Amino acid sequence: MIRRFRPSDLERVKEITLLGFEGVSIDHGMEKRFGVIAGKDWKWRKARSLDDDVEANSDGVFVYEADGAVVGYITTRLDAESAIGWIPNIAIDPGHQGRGIGRALMQAALDYLRASGMRYAKIETLEQNQKGQAFYPSVGFQEVARQIHYLMRL
Numbered sequence: 100m101i102r103r104f105r106p107s108d109l110e111r112v113k114e115i116t117l118l119g120f121e122g123v124s125i126d127h128g129m130e131k132r133f134g135v136i137a138g139k140d141w142k143w144r145k146a147r148s149l150d151d152d153v154e155a156n157s158d159g160v161f162v163y164e165a166d167g168a169v170v171g172y173i174t175t176r177l178d179a180e181s182a183i184g185w186i187p188n189i190a191i192d193p194g195h196q197g198r199g200i201g202r203a204l205m206q207a208a209l210d211y212l213r214a215s216g217m218r219y220a221k222i223e224t225l226e227q228n229q230k231g232q233a234f235y236p237s238v239g240f241q242e243v244a245r246q247i248h249y250l251m252r253l
């Protein structure tokens with residue numbers, strides 16, 4: 100069952116994020132090369148991005164509940180001026196992946212973006228994320244650019 104996010108979901112959503120994004124997040128890649136930065140690990144930085152999503156648009160955060168427990172979520176942002184919506188984060192608990200939950204959440208998010216007046220939706224994935232690269236084109240996204248992320252010690 101898909102429902103709107105509630106503030107009490109936040110800790111579970113962060114937990115799913117950290118399980119799901121292991122190895123497929125920019126912050127984790129930074130840590131693998133440079134180690135923990137300023138006493139903060141990749142999990143701290145990645146979890147913080149969920150605070151940002153909820154603060155920016157909690158009405159556009161959806162969770163998937165199975166047997167009364169949250170097992171996946173998706174976040175969205177609206178940009179009324181450009182009419183381009185954004186999906187910053189989606190993750191499913193690894194024990195529930197591969198069963199259509201991500202696809203169902205994606206459809207809910209796209210419906211929400213359409214109903215909110217967005218004309219386009221954008222999303223990013225990493226080169227090392229094979230699931231994302233299979234998933235997003237299958238929903239209708241078309242690749243428009245590739246980016247390289249750099250980091251240096253100061």
Ligand SMILES: CC(C)(COP(=O)(O)OP(=O)(O)OC[C@H]1O[C@@H](n2cnc3c(N)ncnc32)[C@H](O)[C@@H]1OP(=O)(O)O)[C@@H](O)C(=O)NCCC(=O)NCCS
Nearest residue numbers: 119189190191196197198199200201202224230231233234
């Ligand atoms: C990517 C993710 C959200 C997909 O959710 P899911 O519930 O596992 O996926 P679904 O079962 O709905 O499948 C959707 C599509 O994802 C792709 N996919 C799912 N599992 C896959 C796998 N093991 N290998 C390759 N592609 C896969 C397929 O295209 C699949 O469509 P299909 O079943 O018609 O072939 C989920 O695997 C996840 O949380 N991954 C870790 C976090 C992450 O990478 N988030 C996205 C960052 S850009």
